[in-house]
Amino acid sequence: MTQPPSRTRFYLDKRNGKVMGVCAGIADYTGLDVTLVRIMFVSAVLMSGFSVLPLYFVAGFMADDQPRELALEDKEEQRFWQGVRASPTRTARDIRGRLRDIDRRLADIESYVTTENRSLAREIEDLR
Incomplete structure (x- = not known):
């Protein structure tokens, strides 16, 4: 018997993602704008001398994809669940x-x- 998907867990957001959906998943999880998360990630990669890049790929391979039933179209519901996580x-x-x-x-x-x-x-x- 499998557990139902949790709204308070980190998932990859491949529907809104560019490469593997890690930044989009982080943006969904934290409530930040996905563009801001991408800018922060690129900045972190450049400042760390590309040593952060393997962590991105590890997260992309280890994290689960966001289940379809958790794909939120309603912005108010999305803000509510981001508030629950925060x-x-x-x-x-x-x-x-x-x-x-x-x-x-x-x-x-x-x-x-x-x-x-x-x-x-x-x-x-x-x-x-």
Whole structure:
């Protein structure tokens, strides 16, 4: 039995990549722009005297390809998962805050509907 693909794991992004998809995968994983990652990689290669280049190929051969079901078309969902990878604690705190806000709004609606509201009762009766 195989495990489902994880959104918090590094994958090669060959759909958006140029050579092996390593820079595109790093960009997807970190949330940085892929052009910026490529510029940083080329700079690192030139500054290291090409000693970083073998690491690129090792990563390209060792890392798994991004599964099709994880290819995100929705930019908001992509930003969400990049935020989860960058700071899971902050993401969990944000989600808790959103759920508290939804819970408060539902409580306000419930309070409005369940209290004695003659105009609302009259409107409901008119609909029948």
